[in-house]
Amino acid sequence: MLELKNITKSFNQRIVWKNLSLKIQDGQILCVVGQSGGGKTTLLRCISGLERLDKGQMLLDGQPFDPIASRNNDAVIGVVFQDFQLFPHLTVLENITLAPKLALKESNQTAVEAARELLTKLSLADKADLYPYQLSGGQKQRVAIARALAMKPKILCYDEPTSALDPGLRDKVKAIILQLKAAGMTQIVVTHDWEFAQQIADQTFKIEPQKQ
Amino acid sequence: MEYILQILPSLLSGARMTLSIFFWTLLGALPLGLIVGLGLTSRFRPFKAVLRLYVWLMRGTPLLLQLIFVFYGLPMIGFTLERYPAALFAFILNYTAYFAEIFRGGLQSIDPGQYESAKVLRLTYWQTIRKIVTPQVVKIVLPSIGNEVINLVKDSSLVYVIGLGDLLRAGNVATSRDVTLVPLVLVGIIYLLMTAVLTFVLRKCEQHYSYWK
Ligand SMILES: Nc1ncnc2c1ncn2[C@@H]1O[C@H](COP(=O)(O)OP(=O)(O)O)[C@@H](O)[C@H]1O
Ligand SMILES: [Mg+2]
Numbered sequence: 001m002l003e004l005k006n007i008t009k010s011f012n013q014r015i016v017w018k019n020l021s022l023k024i025q026d027g028q029i030l031c032v033v034g035q036s037g038g039g040k041t042t043l044l045r046c047i048s049g050l051e052r053l054d055k056g057q058m059l060l061d062g063q064p065f066d067p068i069a070s071r072n073n074d075a076v077i078g079v080v081f082q083d084f085q086l087f088p089h090l091t092v093l094e095n096i097t098l099a100p101k102l103a104l105k106e107s108n109q110t111a112v113e114a115a116r117e118l119l120t121k122l123s124l125a126d127k128a129d130l131y132p133y134q135l136s137g138g139q140k141q142r143v144a145i146a147r148a149l150a151m152k153p154k155i156l157c158y159d160e161p162t163s164a165l166d167p168g169l170r171d172k173v174k175a176i177i178l179q180l181k182a183a184g185m186t187q188i189v190v191t192h193d194w195e196f197a198q199q200i201a202d203q204t205f206k207i208e209p210q211k212q
Numbered sequence: 213m214e215y216i217l218q219i220l221p222s223l224l225s226g227a228r229m230t231l232s233i234f235f236w237t238l239l240g241a242l243p244l245g246l247i248v249g250l251g252l253t254s255r256f257r258p259f260k261a262v263l264r265l266y267v268w269l270m271r272g273t274p275l276l277l278q279l280i281f282v283f284y285g286l287p288m289i290g291f292t293l294e295r296y297p298a299a300l301f302a303f304i305l306n307y308t309a310y311f312a313e314i315f316r317g318g319l320q321s322i323d324p325g326q327y328e329s330a331k332v333l334r335l336t337y338w339q340t341i342r343k344i345v346t347p348q349v350v351k352i353v354l355p356s357i358g359n360e361v362i363n364l365v366k367d368s369s370l371v372y373v374i375g376l377g378d379l380l381r382a383g384n385v386a387t388s389r390d391v392t393l394v395p396l397v398l399v400g401i402i403y404l405l406m407t408a409v410l411t412f413v414l415r416k417c418e419q420h421y422s423y424w425k
Contacts, residue, residue: 048332077332089347089424098343099333133425151333169425 001026002047002155002186007056009042015210016042020056022205024155024188029181031197032190034207040190041082043207044157047188048077060154078153080197082160084144086132092119093128096147104151111150118146122176138169149185155187156180157161162196174200219386226382227402233299233368233378239359240304245311246349250341252316263312270309276370279304283374299371299388307364314356318349351421358414365406379403 004022008015016039025029032040044049048194049067058065060076067077096118097111106114112177119125132140135211141161149159161169161177168173170193177200191197197204249262270278282305283298293301322345330340369380383399386392 049327050331066410077271079329081325081329083325083327085323087326087329087344089351099330099335102336102339103334131424147333 001059001119003059003062005044005057005059006048007058008054009051010054011024017207017210020207022086024186024203025031026186027138027184028202029177029187029189029200030177031201031204032188032207033192033194033197033204035209036192038194038207040207041159044159044190047155048055048079048157055063065085076150076154078156080141080144080148080156080158080161082163084132084140086140086143086147088132089187091129092124092135092143095132096150099147100150114145115150118149122146123159123181137164137166139167141173141209142176146173149180154173155188157190159190160192161189162193172198215394216398217390219390219398222382222386222422223379223395223398223402226377226379227406229371229377230365230368230379231406232364232375233303233371233376236300237303237307237364237368240300241307241311244304244308246315246346248308248312249315249319252312253319266351267309267312270306271313275306275367277300277371278306279370279374295371295374295376299374299376303364303368307360310360311357312371314353314360315349315384318353319345321352322348342354354414354418354421358411359417362410365410366403 002024004020006019006021008018008020012014020043022030032043034040034097042051046053047067052068058067065076087098090098093112093115096115097106097108100106100109100111100114116128119128122145124139124142124146125141127135127139132143135143141164145156158177161173165173174196177189180187189197189200228254248267249260252267254260279299279302282293282302283295286293286298325355326344326348327340330344335343369378371378372381379399379402382394388397
């Protein structure tokens with residue numbers, strides 16, 4: 001369980017959100033919704049250790065948790081960025097195996113086997129040797145999901161998973177997110193797509209823009 | 213023809229000096245340039261200011277002056293180098309600055325999201341530089357580096373001012389001794405051959421990196 005307690009974040013004196021508290025139960029899907037500019041991405045970046053909180057605390061399974069400092073412990077938070085940020089010079093397979101090999105010190109064989117399994121689950125088995133520029137938006141997203149999952153995170157976060165996709169592909173992402181939920185993954189989905197959120201969420205959290 | 217064969221050995225030994233300056237300068241200046249380039253993009257201001265000053269000095273003054281300074285000037289303050297190491301020292305110092313600027317541009321064109329995505333995948337800083345950033349930067353900077361590499365072949369002729377026997381000097385000596393243009397023409401041809409080979413190699417390198425976009 002991840003718990004955020006009275007967290008506050010500002011950029012140059014401008015408050016993004018203040019005294020925000022939130023709990024995410026294991027195996028559930030939390031959707032963070034709100035208007036553009038409300039600070040959804042910023043929340044995700046704080047949880048994944050890309051930004052530092054001004055105030056407040058994060059607890060993981062009751063223990064204080066600092067994603068910035070915990071970089072060398074077990075993988076905790078996985079992130080699927082809005083623009084995926086695949087590594088353009090690596091094949092799909094290499095994109096997925098790179099971090100397990102370097103950060104988790106997995107052998108090449110272990111990493112490749114795990115990656116192939118993930119690719120099969122995400123119906124990308126035949127794309128292993130392609131480069132990101134050869135993939136469609138939806139395929140890139142699935143590679144990004146596989147890459148994050150290969151690090152065996154406790155929680156997987158998505159930033160606007162439907163924004164870069166054709167409407168028809170929304171159902172496909174939804175299916176993947178629900179498939180991962182069935183497998184027990186805890187997920188945080190940040191989106192301005194209220195309808196999408198309602199379809200998948202166990203819990204929604206609305207971020208209101210701050211009155212300055 | 214006979215004359216050509218007669219002077220060819222001395223020209224080729226000059227060419228060997230040219231190539232050795234070329235080779236060792238590249239070997240030193242490319243990695244150093246990458247490191248200085250990284251420094252130029254760092255957030256640590258005083259450090260960046262020092263590197264900027266260095267790059268400005270190296271790019272703002274003639275390489276010829278730097279060469280003379282290292283070989284004739286530094287001994288006056290008690291720092292004496294032999295001709296060949298002095299030449300290499302000046303060349304590496306100078307080319308590192310040019311390469312650093314090229315690498316800086318390449319580094320700054322990498323999407324910050326690439327660093328962040330490496331970070332959440334828990335790669336260390338150096339792993340990110342090695343495995344994620346460098347390959348992308350190399351592809352971007354290759355054409356500009358190629359230009360400098362070709363320049364370096366020709367710039368290496370400047371070592372004649374500190375009395376090193378490079379290709380140009382060999383040709384010059386033969387021309388003034390035998391009062392004929394033939395050696396200079398040969399020198400030109402040898403330079404052209406060297407740059408042609410390099411142009412070919414550089415094009416191959418660029419092709420090698422064209423497997424991704
Ligand atoms: N690095 C930053 N520096 C300054 N302001 C920022 C930075 N990142 C985000 N902001 C500001 O924080 C607010 C929230 O942004 P963001 O989290 O991206 O919102 P959302 O994802 O909900 O659209 C915006 O007003 C944005 O301009
Ligand atoms: Mg956003």
